[in-house]
Amino acid sequence: MHFxxxxxxxxxxxxxxxxHFSLSLNxxxxxxxxxLVEIMVAMLIMVAAIxxxxxxxxxxxxxxxxxxxxxxxxxxxxxxxxxxxxxVRYADxxxxxxxxxxxxSDTATTEATLLNLLDIKDSTNTAAPGTAxxxxxxxxxxxxLAAGKTxxxxxxxxxxxxxxxxxxxxxxxxxxxxxxxxxxxxxVNAIGEIPDFNTPNDPPGTLPDQKKVGSVSLxxxxxxxxxxxxxxxxxPGITRKYQNNYSxxxxxxxxxx
Amino acid sequence: xxxxxxxxxxxxxxxxATTLYQQNRxxxxxxxxxxxSLRAQFLAKGAAQMAxxxxxxxxxxxxxxxxxxxxxxxxxxxxxxxxIKKFIPNVxxxxxxxxxxxxxxxxxxxHYLDFYVGFHVDNPTxxxxxxxxxxxxxxxxxxxxxADMNDPTNDPFKGDCVxxxxxxxxxxxxxxxxxxxxxxxxxxxxxxxxxxxxxxGHLKDTPFSQYNSVYRTMIDIGYMVVK
Numbered sequence: 001m002h003f004x005x006x007x008x009x010x011x012x013x014x015x016x017x018x019x020h021f022s023l024s025l026n027x028x029x030x031x032x033x034x035x036l037v038e039i040m041v042a043m044l045i046m047v048a049a050i051x052x053x054x055x056x057x058x059x060x061x062x063x064x065x066x067x068x069x070x071x072x073x074x075x076x077x078x079x080x081x082x083x084x085x086x087x088v089r090y091a092d093x094x095x096x097x098x099x100x101x102x103x104x105s106d107t108a109t110t111e112a113t114l115l116n117l118l119d120i121k122d123s124t125n126t127a128a129p130g131t132a133x134x135x136x137x138x139x140x141x142x143x144x145l146a147a148g149k150t151x152x153x154x155x156x157x158x159x160x161x162x163x164x165x166x167x168x169x170x171x172x173x174x175x176x177x178x179x180x181x182x183x184x185x186x187x188v189n190a191i192g193e194i195p196d197f198n199t200p201n202d203p204p205g206t207l208p209d210q211k212k213v214g215s216v217s218l219x220x221x222x223x224x225x226x227x228x229x230x231x232x233x234x235x236p237g238i239t240r241k242y243q244n245n246y247s248x249x250x251x252x253x254x255x256x257x
Numbered sequence: 258x259x260x261x262x263x264x265x266x267x268x269x270x271x272x273x274a275t276t277l278y279q280q281n282r283x284x285x286x287x288x289x290x291x292x293x294s295l296r297a298q299f300l301a302k303g304a305a306q307m308a309x310x311x312x313x314x315x316x317x318x319x320x321x322x323x324x325x326x327x328x329x330x331x332x333x334x335x336x337x338x339x340x341i342k343k344f345i346p347n348v349x350x351x352x353x354x355x356x357x358x359x360x361x362x363x364x365x366x367x368h369y370l371d372f373y374v375g376f377h378v379d380n381p382t383x384x385x386x387x388x389x390x391x392x393x394x395x396x397x398x399x400x401x402x403x404a405d406m407n408d409p410t411n412d413p414f415k416g417d418c419v420x421x422x423x424x425x426x427x428x429x430x431x432x433x434x435x436x437x438x439x440x441x442x443x444x445x446x447x448x449x450x451x452x453x454x455x456x457x458g459h460l461k462d463t464p465f466s467q468y469n470s471v472y473r474t475m476i477d478i479g480y481m482v483v484k
Contacts, residue, residue, distance in 0.1 A: 042263035178318040251303030253310035
């Protein structure tokens with residue numbers, strides 16, 4: 001339909017000034033075209049607008065990728081540490097540290113690094129001795145060091161850039177204090193009575209808050225576990241080993257014997 | 258007119274870009290906070306392990322602490338009619354000479370379980386993060402540890418953890434199936450105040466680069482305390 005006809009139908013030529021739709025049609029009907037200058041300026045504005053938006057979207061995609069990797073790091077780190085705390089024997093970690101990390105003895109307090117978490121063997125698995133605790137979770141088939149890695153949560157294009165896990169362990173000497181249970185109490189026989197006990201012979205010069213206090217020192221019973229996680233090739237100019245890093249610290253006690 | 262149309266499109270692009278940026282920022286902040294809380298959580302889990310080790314090492318003292326915190330009753334000397342439930346007094350055990358440093362108004366009346374947990378104040382100027390729910394952490398306590406992860410290449414942070422409470426919640430006569438509830442708290446400080454986003458002031462006076470996490474677990478200790 002020709003614009004003149006449209007204008008007539010829509011009442012453009014009527015006296016109603018509020019009919020904007022009709023006015024816009026009238027504009028196209030005026031046979032006026034965009035000038036070359038207008039088009040050039042518009043293109044410049046458009047380019048100036050699209051370039052930063054494109055950069056932002058590209059950055060967003062990268063950040064999303066990093067976020068996914070971080071989520072995978074956190075997820076897998078949680079699984080590893082929970083497994084170490086609740087399912088793995090203390091002695092099995094020490095055995096791996098002696099084998100791989102150069103730990104001198106069962107009670108040594110030096111720090112040992114476990115690059116290969118697959119060296120932690122499950123000694124409770126008598127049916128298949130020597131089975132690695134993390135066999136399925138950290139299996140890695142890519143090039144390079146085939147241990148301590150996982151790629152199962154990384155996107156396909158980065159499957160040969162796996163998330164790397166390292167374990168640092170350091171045993172700590174620990175002293176626990178307790179109130180001496182000496183001169184056992186006169187028991188309470190009725191509600192409201194307060195138990196009584198004899199005063200132990202504290203050595204001269206004992207500080208007030210140490211009176212009646214005994215202590216026991218432990219060695220080789222508590223370890224500090226630091227899980228180091230790394231992922232991604234460092235960007236130019238960055239001296240870190242991996243682009244993204246994460247670390248968790250927890251403690252494990254020897255409770256099994 | 259072409260410029261007008263272009264500017265209109267640009268406005269839509271600007272709205273889109275702003276939304277994208279805002280969403281991206283929020284996701285990063287949430288992710289950061291999850292990361293921080295996970296660290297605090299594992300510190301708290303580590304503290305719970307310390308509590309279990311102390312119970313494992315000092316089982317008799319642990320049961321003493323429980324009994325003294327409730328008030329001692331020798332059930333063999335309860336007069337007739339035998340109703341042991343009447344003879345579990347809720348008394349505060351007064352231990353003369355056992356005072357905190359610096360001295361406090363409650364001196365002389367701490368009870369055993371508090372001591373066992375190590376929640377008494379014995380250092381007026383503890384290192385690291387110093388408050389858990391408004392209470393000073395005793396850095397010298399048995400069940401406290403300050404973790405300082407200062408390797409700059411591995412996302413450094415400072416943190417600490419403390420056992421807040423140990424409760425014997427069920428007890429079998431021969432100690433085979435005793436259960437304890439352990440409550441521990443870990444706190445973490447990466448020093449990154451920007452990502453903690455305290456612009457709303459909801460963290461008030463708390464150092465807003467600090468994240469706390471409470472871990473509560475119930476564990477059967479029967480196998481540990483029977484030798």
